[in-house]
Amino acid sequence: MKLIALTAFLFSFWTAVLNADYCYFVPPKGWEIVNPQKLTGRVQVQFLGKSSKGFYPSLNLAFEEVNLTMPEYLKAVKKIHEADRNNTWRDLGKIPTKAGVAHLTQIDSATASGTVRILQVLFLKDHTVYILTGSALKEEFAAYYKEFEKAFKSLTVTGDLVSTVPQAERQEKLKASLATTTIDNLRTLEKLLHKEFADMGAHWQFLVMQSALQNH
Amino acid sequence: MKKLLMGTLIFLIPFSPLSAEEDIADLATNTDALYRTGAGAKDGCFTALASSMYVWGFVLTVGIAVLVAVLHQSNSSGAPRL
Numbered sequence: 001m002k003l004i005a006l007t008a009f010l011f012s013f014w015t016a017v018l019n020a021d022y023c024y025f026v027p028p029k030g031w032e033i034v035n036p037q038k039l040t041g042r043v044q045v046q047f048l049g050k051s052s053k054g055f056y057p058s059l060n061l062a063f064e065e066v067n068l069t070m071p072e073y074l075k076a077v078k079k080i081h082e083a084d085r086n087n088t089w090r091d092l093g094k095i096p097t098k099a100g101v102a103h104l105t106q107i108d109s110a111t112a113s114g115t116v117r118i119l120q121v122l123f124l125k126d127h128t129v130y131i132l133t134g135s136a137l138k139e140e141f142a143a144y145y146k147e148f149e150k151a152f153k154s155l156t157v158t159g160d161l162v163s164t165v166p167q168a169e170r171q172e173k174l175k176a177s178l179a180t181t182t183i184d185n186l187r188t189l190e191k192l193l194h195k196e197f198a199d200m201g202a203h204w205q206f207l208v209m210q211s212a213l214q215n216h
Numbered sequence: 217m218k219k220l221l222m223g224t225l226i227f228l229i230p231f232s233p234l235s236a237e238e239d240i241a242d243l244a245t246n247t248d249a250l251y252r253t254g255a256g257a258k259d260g261c262f263t264a265l266a267s268s269m270y271v272w273g274f275v276l277t278v279g280i281a282v283l284v285a286v287l288h289q290s291n292s293s294g295a296p297r298l
Contacts, residue, residue: 040259041255041258042255046267054276058263058264062256062259064257077254077258079254081261109265113269116264118261118265129256133261133264134264135261135265
């Protein structure tokens with residue numbers, strides 16, 4: 001009986017591990033990744049841009065496990081944001097992303113440094129909501145809109161990071177490199193990612209490095 | 217008689233304090249989950265504002281420090297004291 005229970009546990013564990021999804025987006029070039037230790041709550045990664053006015057534009061990605069449909073989740077989010085009198089929340093409708101059709105919402109928040117415009121892309125898959133948040137000062141928002149839109153549309157959810165590389169040759173090269181990567185030669189992998197996989201973006205590179213670290 | 221007692225007991229189990237405790241625990245879990253729904257979206261907004269405001273605050277602090285230093289220098293370089 002114990003053996004059956006153990007086998008069932010191991011099977012479910014490995015199924016969960018093998019089906020674990022990665023979610024990433026392509027941040028604008030030149031944006032700096034924030035130290036993950038400084039992130040709060042469910043936020044997994046954040047990138048900061050540059051601004052002459054001191055309020056840096058940002059993009060971050062958070063996950064949330066839910067047992068709701070998207071309309072129900074949107075209702076809950078609306079309630080949370082509108083509970084703060086400084087916020088104005090709007091549902092902007094649907095937006096196509098690489099992961100699938102997502103929802104775009106807008107929050108204008110009055111802060112000490114002026115009104116901040118926040119756009120959120122919400123994508124639901126297998127009881128997980130992926131939340132990509134972009135923010136900038138409202139007066140500067142038009143200047144960053146194209147970059148935000150590009151990043152939002154690049155949102156990808158995948159079970160295999162290597163398979164998202166467009167060319168088969170590059171996939172093979174990366175697989176070969178990952179197979180030989182150890183703790184001692186992580187620098188080699190890092191250099192390869194920066195040199196030959198720059199188009200995949202800093203977030204994808206970060207996840208590949210992270211999974212290489214976990215596997216060795 | 218025994219059957220009657222057993223039947224009564226089975227009927228009463230759902231109303232027992234133990235069962236009520238389980239129901240309350242379930243209710244608490246569901247309420248908690250409902251209350252926390254949307255927390256991911258809230259965390260995203262909070263983090264976006266906090267880190268950008270942190271930079272803004274740092275720039276403001278440096279600005280004030282520079283201003284104080286400049287005022288201090290202009291006071292000490294021969295300006296008449298009242």
